[in-house]
Amino acid sequence: APVIGVLALQGDVPEHLTALTVAGAVAGPVRRPEELARVDGLVVPGGESTTISKLAALFGLMEPLRARVRDGMPVYGTCAGMILLADKILDPRAGQETIGGIDMIVRRNAFGRQNESFEAAVDVRGVEGDPVEGVFIRAPWVESVGAETEVLAEHDGHIVAVRQGNALATSFHPELTGDHRMHALFVAMVRGNRTPESL
Numbered sequence: 693a694p695v696i697g698v699l700a701l702q703g704d705v706p707e708h709l710t711a712l713t714v715a716g717a718v719a720g721p722v723r724r725p726e727e728l729a730r731v732d733g734l735v736v737p738g739g740e741s742t743t744i745s746k747l748a749a750l751f752g753l754m755e756p757l758r759a760r761v762r763d764g765m766p767v768y769g770t771c772a773g774m775i776l777l778a779d780k781i782l783d784p785r786a787g788q789e790t791i792g793g794i795d796m797i798v799r800r801n802a803f804g805r806q807n808e809s810f811e812a813a814v815d816v817r818g819v820e821g822d823p824v825e826g827v828f829i830r831a832p833w834v835e836s837v838g839a840e841t842e843v844l845a846e847h848d849g850h851i852v853a854v855r856q857g858n859a860l861a862t863s864f865h866p867e868l869t870g871d872h873r874m875h876a877l878f879v880a881m882v883r884g885n886r887t888p889e890s891l
């Protein structure tokens with residue numbers, strides 16, 4: 693089975709580990725560069741993107757993360773993780789850097805304060821069957837995408853799921869529902885792209 697890490701600096705890590713395991717991966721937390729080197733793919737979880745970005749820099753993970761994403765390691769960012777995979781943030785906070793990897797501009801907390809948390813059925817390209825139940829928690833949306841970035845889903849006219857090559861991102865949190873089809877999609881991406889040392 694593919695080995696998939698969850699970046700475990702801050703955020704909802706255990707939920708992703710469970711969802712990945714159900715979807716057929718061997719899942720484990722990643723906090724150090726040595727752990728990052730051993731995984732075939734990586735989930736960047738939801739949480740607080742500025743905090744995750746600062747901790748990644750502090751733990752010496754930012755450059756290794758960028759290098760692996762650049763080298764084609766499959767990566768899936770949810771919510772704050774989507775922000776971290778964006779090449780550009782519309783209104784970055786001071787010291788907020790991203791890993792990047794997806795040619796897009798994201799708007800943080802885009803779905804607003806008065807409606808900070810909601811659920812909606814989302815039709816995601818590449819996911820068969822019923823719409824995915826999207827859980828949005830102070831979620832970002834994608835303001836614009838580059839030519840290489842494929843839009844996988846929209847909600848209320850805003851882009852909420854994208855893919856560019858081996859990088860996948862959603863505004864919502866599929867790890868918080870019992871529906872693991874987004875994780876299964878990501879596991880399939882990872883299966884198509886194993887690193888030699890893990891075979």
Ligand code: GLN
Binds near residue numbers: 742830
């Ligand atoms: N609003 C958060 C941020 O900017 C993301 C929220 C989430 O991951 N649920 O990082």
